[in-house]
Amino acid sequence: MSGVMKRMGMIFRAKANKALDRAEDPRETLDYSYQKQLELLQKVRRGVADVATSRKRLELQLNQLQQQSGKLEDQGRKALALGREDLAREALSRRSALQQQVTDLETQHATLQGEEEKLTLAAQRLQAKVDAFRTKKETIKATYTAAQAQTRIGEAFSGISEEMGDVGMAIQRAEDKTAQLQARAGAIDELLASGALDDQSGMAKDDIQAELDRLSGGSDVELELQRMKAELAGGPSAQQQAIEGGAGGQQAQQQPQDTPRFDKQ
Amino acid sequence: MIVRIMGEGQVKVDDSRFPELNELDDELLAEVEGGDEEGFRRTLHALLEAVRKLGTPLPDDSLEPSELILPAPDATVDEVREMLSDDGLIPG
Numbered sequence: 001m002s003g004v005m006k007r008m009g010m011i012f013r014a015k016a017n018k019a020l021d022r023a024e025d026p027r028e029t030l031d032y033s034y035q036k037q038l039e040l041l042q043k044v045r046r047g048v049a050d051v052a053t054s055r056k057r058l059e060l061q062l063n064q065l066q067q068q069s070g071k072l073e074d075q076g077r078k079a080l081a082l083g084r085e086d087l088a089r090e091a092l093s094r095r096s097a098l099q100q101q102v103t104d105l106e107t108q109h110a111t112l113q114g115e116e117e118k119l120t121l122a123a124q125r126l127q128a129k130v131d132a133f134r135t136k137k138e139t140i141k142a143t144y145t146a147a148q149a150q151t152r153i154g155e156a157f158s159g160i161s162e163e164m165g166d167v168g169m170a171i172q173r174a175e176d177k178t179a180q181l182q183a184r185a186g187a188i189d190e191l192l193a194s195g196a197l198d199d200q201s202g203m204a205k206d207d208i209q210a211e212l213d214r215l216s217g218g219s220d221v222e223l224e225l226q227r228m229k230a231e232l233a234g235g236p237s238a239q240q241q242a243i244e245g246g247a248g249g250q251q252a253q254q255q256p257q258d259t260p261r262f263d264k265q
Numbered sequence: 266m267i268v269r270i271m272g273e274g275q276v277k278v279d280d281s282r283f284p285e286l287n288e289l290d291d292e293l294l295a296e297v298e299g300g301d302e303e304g305f306r307r308t309l310h311a312l313l314e315a316v317r318k319l320g321t322p323l324p325d326d327s328l329e330p331s332e333l334i335l336p337a338p339d340a341t342v343d344e345v346r347e348m349l350s351d352d353g354l355i356p357g
């Protein structure tokens with residue numbers, strides 16, 4: 001048989017043997033290998049932490065995009081209630097672009113979560129192997145004789161170096177994937193920073209909101225006037241009509257004197 | 266024989282089961298050499314499934330070297346080709 005699995009097995013073993021052959025005293029190789037294992041364990045743990053950080057960052061961005069998407073939907077509804085279909089259309093087309101971003105980020109999030117789980121399992125497996133190796137290494141060193149060394153050391157060393165190779169590759173692949181995703185997440189950060197998306201403070205006002213505020217502000221003044229007139233006339237208070245309720249009445253039909261300009265993001 | 270599935274761990278498979286695994290393994294190698302990504306993916310998954318089904322997982326703290334090694338389920342043809350080259354992706 002000369003298939004993939006046999007060849008890969010041979011390559012791994014050849015690498016382990018080469019490392020062992022270089023050693024004058026195999027016991028030194030065991031100690032050196034143990035140091036390397038501890039370093040790799042640290043690296044895997046850092047890798048898990050890095051992936052988790054990237055995942056949390058994506059979650060934060062997703063949250064922001066979803067909030068913004070919800071806000072645009074509300075604006076669209078409000079604009080329609082005010083009889084401004086042009087504003088509503090603008091809000092909904094911006095929302096549609098955001099939804100695409102949300103879908104992309106959700107896919108990336110699932111990928112990162114998968115990498116995180118794989119690395120966590122790899123770290124647990126490696127930890128168990130490193131503990132077993134430490135025990136075996138000390139036993140071999142304590143009972144060391146040249147005759148028995150090669151076989152026992154070779155077995156322990158090959159087993160652990162194969163695991164290290166496997167985990168080393170897993171961490172490498174996770175790092176590559178994380179780097180790619182971080183670059184994409186960076187683009188979203190830029191969008192957020194540029195004000196294309198609202199910041200979390202909610203202080204920033206976009207052009208749609210400004211126009212809606214102007215329109216509903218006018219409506220509120222009219223409503224307030226009506227209420228005051230009713231009070232002066234001694235009649236019952238005029239009913240407060242919430243614009244969100246879609247009862248814009250005459251005010252909703254008001255056309256603005258100036259045409260709003262949209263800065264397309 | 267002990268088989269490592271990269272990224273998953275090791276399983277022990279009874280020697281009598283290898284004729285059927287070898288057939289898939291040879292097919293997999295042909296697909297790697299021919300750069301047939303779709304066929305490679307299909308065969309790799311079939312082979313991994315067979316190994317998982319026929320094998321018994323080794324405990325995490327066992328230190329036995331594997332006789333055979335299989336790529337991770339999401340490995341690509343290019344990655345495997347590189348691993349099979351002498352100094353490929355495998356550290357050491």
